[in-house]
Amino acid sequence: MPRPQPKTAGLRLSAAAAMIALVGVSCGAPEEEPAEEPVEEPDSTDEADPGQDLDEDAPDAETEETQEEDTGDEEPEDEPALSQAGVSAGHPLAVEVGEQVLADGGNAVDAAIAVAFAVGAVEPPASGIGGGGSVILAGPDGEPVFYDFREVVNNDGEVPDSSTGIPGFVAGMGQLHEDYGTREWAELLEPTRDLAEEGFEVSDYLSDRIGGGMGPEYLAELEAFSPGGSPLEAGDQLVQPDLAETMQQLMDSGWEDYYTGELAESVASQVEGIDAQSLADYEVVQGEPVTGSFGEYEIASSAPSLPGVALIQMLQIAESRGIDQMEPGSAEYIDTLSEAWAVGEETMQTELGDPNFVDIDASRFTDPGMNAQADLSGTGPASGDPDSSAPNTTHLVVVDEDGLTVSMTNTVTDFWGSGQGVDGYFMNNALLRFDTFDSEQNQPESGRRSATWSNPTTVLDEEGRPIMPIGTPGGAQILPATAHVLILRYLHDYSPQEAVDALRFRGAEPSLYLEEGHDEELYEELAQEGWEPEQWDAASFGSVQLLEIDYETGELTGAEDSRRDGSFSILE
Numbered sequence: 001m002p003r004p005q006p007k008t009a010g011l012r013l014s015a016a017a018a019m020i021a022l023v024g025v026s027c028g029a030p031e032e033e034p035a036e037e038p039v040e041e042p043d044s045t046d047e048a049d050p051g052q053d054l055d056e057d058a059p060d061a062e063t064e065e066t067q068e069e070d071t072g073d074e075e076p077e078d079e080p081a082l083s084q085a086g087v088s089a090g091h092p093l094a095v096e097v098g099e100q101v102l103a104d105g106g107n108a109v110d111a112a113i114a115v116a117f118a119v120g121a122v123e124p125p126a127s128g129i130g131g132g133g134s135v136i137l138a139g140p141d142g143e144p145v146f147y148d149f150r151e152v153v154n155n156d157g158e159v160p161d162s163s164t165g166i167p168g169f170v171a172g173m174g175q176l177h178e179d180y181g182t183r184e185w186a187e188l189l190e191p192t193r194d195l196a197e198e199g200f201e202v203s204d205y206l207s208d209r210i211g212g213g214m215g216p217e218y219l220a221e222l223e224a225f226s227p228g229g230s231p232l233e234a235g236d237q238l239v240q241p242d243l244a245e246t247m248q249q250l251m252d253s254g255w256e257d258y259y260t261g262e263l264a265e266s267v268a269s270q271v272e273g274i275d276a277q278s279l280a281d282y283e284v285v286q287g288e289p290v291t292g293s294f295g296e297y298e299i300a301s302s303a304p305s306l307p308g309v310a311l312i313q314m315l316q317i318a319e320s321r322g323i324d325q326m327e328p329g330s331a332e333y334i335d336t337l338s339e340a341w342a343v344g345e346e347t348m349q350t351e352l353g354d355p356n357f358v359d360i361d362a363s364r365f366t367d368p369g370m371n372a373q374a375d376l377s378g379t380g381p382a383s384g385d386p387d388s389s390a391p392n393t394t395h396l397v398v399v400d401e402d403g404l405t406v407s408m409t410n411t412v413t414d415f416w417g418s419g420q421g422v423d424g425y426f427m428n429n430a431l432l433r434f435d436t437f438d439s440e441q442n443q444p445e446s447g448r449r450s451a452t453w454s455n456p457t458t459v460l461d462e463e464g465r466p467i468m469p470i471g472t473p474g475g476a477q478i479l480p481a482t483a484h485v486l487i488l489r490y491l492h493d494y495s496p497q498e499a500v501d502a503l504r505f506r507g508a509e510p511s512l513y514l515e516e517g518h519d520e521e522l523y524e525e526l527a528q529e530g531w532e533p534e535q536w537d538a539a540s541f542g543s544v545q546l547l548e549i550d551y552e553t554g555e556l557t558g559a560e561d562s563r564r565d566g567s568f569s570i571l572e
Contacts, residue, residue, distance in 0.1 A: 131410060291312075
């Protein structure tokens with residue numbers, strides 16, 4: 001399988017930089033490509049994609065030609081780094097879409113694009129065309145890269161009553177395809193068009209979203225979800241003809257159509273706060289993830305204004321307090337991790353903002369020595385809204401045989417976003433997060449992204465290779481759930497499936513939310529520690545998607561999270 005080659009500048013990044021360099025990429029019509037130039041010998045300034053280091057000591061073309069003459073043999077093709085590839089996502093039908101792309105010769109980015117669109121069709125409350133997301137790409141060599149294609153405040157700098165921002169999802173998929181895609185754009189979108197056109201069976205989880213929370217109010221007049229005025233139930237077929245038409249338009253006219261074409265005109269005419277110029281001016285941000293040590297590993301996580309620094313801070317604090325010596329699931333373990341989370345969430349509430357508008361020194365929060373000295377007294381209450389009815393968002397993971405990994409989190413923010421259906425998809429209410437994290441660092445203005453919970457992450461080994469792309473939906477539960485799984489896997493030697501199955505929790509002092517299934521005795525012990533424990537249903541704690549890589553065997557290991565519809569598949 002050929003390794004993907006980048007087509008834009010600025011992707012060879014140094015993880016050693018203390019500050020995160022972010023580069024905007026415009027979503028207007030692409031510039032005309034220059035005439036093809038003769039290939040030059042690579043030097044230290046040449047481009048490198050995630051998973052590729054340029055070898056300065058590589059033989060030059062003349063030496064290679066001489067070697068070929070000496071041997072009389074053709075140069076062998078590169079062997080795949082792995083013997084398997086895999087996909088993990090929030091719905092089995094989306095996983096099948098990714099499987100097919102990989103089987104047809106697509107790389108991990110191709111598959112991720114196809115899966116992301118498909119999840120938007122089969123899990124419409126959580127993500128889709130009207131929202132945004134972020135992603136970390138990493139490979140066995142080179143440095144990981146980060147893309148932020150989340151929603152922004154419009155050019156007027158005003159937040160509409162619906163809290164809808166300028167969507168970045170389609171631009172993100174388009175930019176990834178331009179930079180790393182190897183399959184045709186329309187080919188990657190076709191499965192989603194078919195899912196929308198032909199329909200699929202509503203699951204119990206989707207039925208709960210349609211019939212619960214804001215679903216009845218938002219969907220009552222949408223024929224696809226409430227045919228004849230009656231909401232769909234589990235086992236019914238969800239057919240989305242308007243979404244199918246939108247997908248066909250994107251297939252025919254390209255991703256730019258959403259920002260400068262017919263689709264742009266349509267959404268701008270229907271949605272308050274969305275205008276043609278703001279759509280045309282939207283930019284995808286490229287840069288590098290934040291990194292920090294954890295056990296024998298390195299964590300690469302989302303850059304500000306996303307909360308990767310808070311995850312690393314939480315992990316390092318818990319590790320410094322000896323959580324590796326505590327019994328998982330015990331009162332001591334839960335108390336320690338919850339106190340560490342309180343520090344991380346306080347960082348989110350007071351320190352995070354868009355680095356294109358405010359200064360953020362990421363190294364302050366990812367230094368293990370500083371975090372070992374963190375004061376756990378007086379932190380919290382961290383989360384202003386503990387509502388368990390909004391554990392939103394979706395995550396997907398893809399690994400190809402070259403070892404290129406994708407860890408992507410997409411969302412429309414709350415379930416069903418702002419509730420406004422447009423051309424078969426739902427508009428976000430992402431700008432609500434300026435109120436959720438109401439600090440001097442996180443105030444709305446034109447082109448600005450808010451702080452939020454979404455947090456794609458990848459674990460790197462001592463050689464800097466990705467060994468576990470991971471993430472989860474769950475709103476405020478995202479970081480505690482991710483940290484819990486990582487601690488169990490890498491400090492307590494749980495298998496990936498055991499770590500995913502372990503009961504979850506989240507502290508929001510003085511409250512402590514526990515997944516149903518914990519022992520009554522634990523409630524009493526936590527109460528003695530000063531917590532007010534409360535039981536929550538399992539689905540409120542997200543649905544972790546992950547794949548783990550074993551470079552010695554070339555094999556992958558997955559885990560299925562039964563809390564929602566998540567699934568995974570490994571291809572030989």
